Amino acid sequence: MPGVAIVGAQWGDEGKGKIVDLLTEGADLVARYAGGPNAGHTLVIPNGRGGHDKIVVRLVPSGILWPDTVCVLGSGMVVDPLALSKELDELVAKGLWREGDRRLVLSDRAHMILPFHLLVDGLREKGQFAVGTTKRGIGPAYEDKARRNGVHLGALRDLARMERHVARALDAWTPALQAMGEKVPTPKEVVAAIEPVAARLVPLLGEGSLVVDEAIRAGKRVIFEGAQGTLLDIDHGTYPYVTSSSATSGGACTGIGVGPTAIRRVVGITKAYTTRVGGGPFPTELLDEMGERLRTAGGEFGAVTGRPRRCGWLDLPGLRYARRVNGLTDLIITKLDVLTGLSSIEFCVAYDTPDGRVRDLPLNTLDRAKPVYERLPGWSERIDHARSIGDLPANARAYVERIAAEVGVPLAMVSVGPQREATIRLRDLFA
Ligand code: IMP
Numbered sequence: 001m002p003g004v005a006i007v008g009a010q011w012g013d014e015g016k017g018k019i020v021d022l023l024t025e026g027a028d029l030v031a032r033y034a035g036g037p038n039a040g041h042t043l044v045i046p047n048g049r050g051g052h053d054k055i056v057v058r059l060v061p062s063g064i065l066w067p068d069t070v071c072v073l074g075s076g077m078v079v080d081p082l083a084l085s086k087e088l089d090e091l092v093a094k095g096l097w098r099e100g101d102r103r104l105v106l107s108d109r110a111h112m113i114l115p116f117h118l119l120v121d122g123l124r125e126k127g128q129f130a131v132g133t134t135k136r137g138i139g140p141a142y143e144d145k146a147r148r149n150g151v152h153l154g155a156l157r158d159l160a161r162m163e164r165h166v167a168r169a170l171d172a173w174t175p176a177l178q179a180m181g182e183k184v185p186t187p188k189e190v191v192a193a194i195e196p197v198a199a200r201l202v203p204l205l206g207e208g209s210l211v212v213d214e215a216i217r218a219g220k221r222v223i224f225e226g227a228q229g230t231l232l233d234i235d236h237g238t239y240p241y242v243t244s245s246s247a248t249s250g251g252a253c254t255g256i257g258v259g260p261t262a263i264r265r266v267v268g269i270t271k272a273y274t275t276r277v278g279g280g281p282f283p284t285e286l287l288d289e290m291g292e293r294l295r296t297a298g299g300e301f302g303a304v305t306g307r308p309r310r311c312g313w314l315d316l317p318g319l320r321y322a323r324r325v326n327g328l329t330d331l332i333i334t335k336l337d338v339l340t341g342l343s344s345i346e347f348c349v350a351y352d353t354p355d356g357r358v359r360d361l362p363l364n365t366l367d368r369a370k371p372v373y374e375r376l377p378g379w380s381e382r383i384d385h386a387r388s389i390g391d392l393p394a395n396a397r398a399y400v401e402r403i404a405a406e407v408g409v410p411l412a413m414v415s416v417g418p419q420r421e422a423t424i425r426l427r428d429l430f431a
Pocket of ligand 1: 012013039131133135136137138227241242243244276277279
């Protein structure tokens with residue numbers, strides 16, 4: 001049975017963690033296909049003492065919460081072995097994973113983020129061409145992959161061989177590191193830094209593509225979990241203010257190693273408004289009190305870096321673009337509750353550009369495009385108890401229905417609060 005891909009329809013942080021977590025309850029396998037520890041999902045789990053604990057997972061898919069769900073880190077990812085090992089410590093401490101449990105599969109062709117990648121990322125962010133990255137070494141690790149100097153995670157099996165691969169990568173970085181006044185580490189030093197976690201990770205290495213293919217052929221329920229969002233995609237995002245991987249649904253195929261026929265539904269997740277972290281154009285950004293209000297009400301601070309997120313109104317041309325480049329079959333709107341209490345809600349329906357008014361996202365002139373807004377009346381009632389669309393106040397319902405109509409994709413869910421139960425489910429995504 002082909003799987004379901006979950007993608008961010010904006011600039012990331014759309015609430016994919018909660019949705020994947022909800023869907024995973026009925027899934028056998030979750031495969032993450034892109035990015036690395038730049039992502040961050042906050043998981044809320046019962047602590048056995050009547051309360052809840054929070055943990056943030058960056059690399060491991062949130063499916064790890066369900067004891068029988070297999071979690072695959074795909075070959076399209078970049079994996080920092082030290083960060084992964086720390087994440088595993090937390091999962092072990094919380095009783096969510098046992099040492100050596102092969103429920104977690106690390107694709108041996110995923111690329112490693114090594115300490116010098118973090119160093120370069122951090123140094124560049126101090127310079128005049130900063131992008132506002134998460135400084136987790138993502139860009140430099142993907143650069144090594146593209147210039148064929150990368151080091152596969154599978155190299156952990158043979159550290160002497162790994163040292164030779166690291167030497168190649170370091171050779172390419174030496175001029176840059178020297179120009180930045182940094183001491184160039186030796187390959188031995190780099191391998192020595194990773195060696196303490198190698199024995200722990202090696203038993204988890206495997207062929208992610210094969211594991212996913214077998215699950216699909218056996219009729220299992222498979223989720224392809226994207227990271228970041230459409231507009232941060234290396235090819236289809238607001239370049240150069242993007243991440244370095246394929247966040248869109250096409251990335252699920254290349255990042256796992258399956259064909260397009262392995263996916264039958266593509267679910268786009270959007271907030272009821274828009275946020276972005278880091279630099280780059282954001283035409284519907286609100287730099288006034290309204291932006292502050294959204295940030296406070298929505299708790300809009302980065303899960304990885306703690307940075308305040310930039311906030312603004314919903315961008316419908318952006319969502320139509322996400323429909324197009326991902327082939328969305330379903331739409332999920334999250335954080336609708338954050339808009340409760342506003343007298344009216346604005347949303348961008350088109351852009352005025354040097355070439356006239358357009359309904360499509362003018363990606364090449366976004367920094368000069370002027371949003372054209374419409375407005376709908378807001379609602380003041382709490383909505384976190386809503387479990388069907390009919391439970392919503394008429395104005396909230398009108399807003400979400402307008403979004404689905406404008407994007408041209410049916411609604412599958414509306415999230416009305418952070419808890420699992422605070423969800424309106426409209427379609428069974430595995431049906
Ligand atoms: P990098 O992925 O760390 O290289 O950062 C590149 C851009 O992507 C920056 O603007 C980051 O803020 C943004 N970014 C990376 N990961 C996330 C995420 O999970 N949520 C939101 N923005 C992200």
